[in-house]
Amino acid sequence: MELVCPAGSLPALKAAVDNGADAVYFGFRDSTNARQFAGLNFNDKRAAEGIDYAHARGVRVFCAINTYPQPDGWQQWTSAVDRAAAMGVDAMILADMGLLDYAANRYPDTPRHLSVQGSATSYEALRFYKDNFDIRRAVLPRVLSLDQVKGVARNSPVELEVFAFGSLCIMAEGRCYLSSYLTDESPNTRGACSPAKAVRWQETPQGLESRLNEVLIDRYGDGEAAGYPTLCKGRFKVEGSVYHAIEEPVSLNTMDLLPELKALGISAVKIEGRQRSPAYIADVARTWRQALDRLDAAPDKFVPEAAWRNTLAGLSEGGLTTLGAYHRKWK
């Protein structure tokens, strides 16, 4: 299985390449990709440099252009496709049907991967994208259980990539509008969820408060670790009780499932986190490289090492990891 690592900057890209990634993915410095953060991502010069660095070391490079262009932004998005193709990326990660069609017609030789933002949760949906846009690979959403992944894998017309580690989206990606409901930006429209520009931290007599466009997302007592106010991970009130009504701040970690994913014929495991530091990327890439190498050597005997678990837990939100939807009980 291929290890696909995030690159939010040139140093992060190099960290991924140097620590065992088989492929890295990046986006341009605008809202054409689903990790639009201030100071993150690549201008053309940096992108070309990164591609050279990776290719010189036998690592593939994917370009994520996986948000949804509206009519007034159409040229900006097609320009991103044009530039990625001209730079010689190994694949484009796309979600929008119009853009997939554009890329398939203009650059038939540059492989197209369906982004998780393309909302394909079944093999019939994958067939739609395969038949119409000849995608080579699809990234599956984080809402399927392992049994459901099995069902998709058995009938999939394309290679599959699954999320292995990082932030856990618990809503079906590509059709979650929670962020644009509270702020004016969503992953689909602007490549942003719970955007930093709308975040405000405030010390109050009741504790440290995190707000998103003034909406109280969480309030932390003494000694409680505060996390980024991703809106679905806040504590809210339902029928008088206050709790993480949607999801706890935890990270996805599927290392325990590697033998099963391999047996299913999954082509690649994806690390989330283009917003993360080069040091984080280096640690995660190195750990997963070791795990995948061990898996390849003896798939039947694979057990994650305690040291790997500790490293990953230390890099996780709230120090906690979950199998997420892969584990039926989580639902």
Add this chain to the structure above:
Amino acid sequence: MMKLSLGPILWFWSRQTVFEFYGKAADWPVDTIYLGETVCSRRRALKPGDWFGLARDLRACGKDVVLSSQTLIESEADLRQLRKLCEQDEFLVEANDQSALQLACANGIPFVTGPSMNIYNVATLKILARKGLKGWCLPVELGRDTLRQLIRGLDEQGLELPAEVFSWGFLPLAWSSRCFTARHYNLPKDNCEFRCLQHPDGLELRSRESQELFRINGISTLSGARYDLMRELPEMADMGVATVRLSPEHQGMDEVVERFDLVRRGGVPRMDPLTLVEAPPCNGYWYGKPGMDQVRA
């Protein structure tokens, strides 16, 4: 004159409540009615045969009937249900995900798309038009400026694809594999005791400052404020919007339909309060603002 449509019931109501609701809706001045369970595969108060029966009855009352597909397709069982829907051509199908698109295309049946379909530009509409798209609903997070450009773009392409706008009700904002209602009751999803039945308009999720943020409805999350574009109807008519979608609620719906019908005909409604579940209004998405905002026109 713009058409009025009743969207699919997004909540879990008892069989009797559903039949009573559509019994009344048959007499309301709505042109189109969307039928079917779009949220949760465990909600089976009505069997497929019941939905078809309702569809035929409502058609006999002069309504255009569309059968809506489940929004999040996860399992082989979900696909089996979907195939039944996409292998019939008695009624138009509303495709709410790409699995439904594929099955409708494979069977060569015409279809329309609901607000959860990822349609953000003219290129996408053109592709779907070639596949048999007969009409489309604007994603809820898009506003009037984008809609105007989309309608203009379709005109320039010579494509006739009637646009529908989700114009009234709690906005469907997200779908998950996790059931938030079951989570609230500390029940596993597979043994949820159908608690959604106790909440015919969802469970309120508020901030710790009691601001109404969302409504929990099984695996789906809806807006805490009620979207209301009644004042924007004249603007929609000018833009060339074909259909105005109203999302069912279990009380006061007759009054809502009556009011929208009056306004689409150029009338001025009384502004006394309706007998609705209490919720703040919002219209932000239409104006390109955060969805929860209420913009004074």
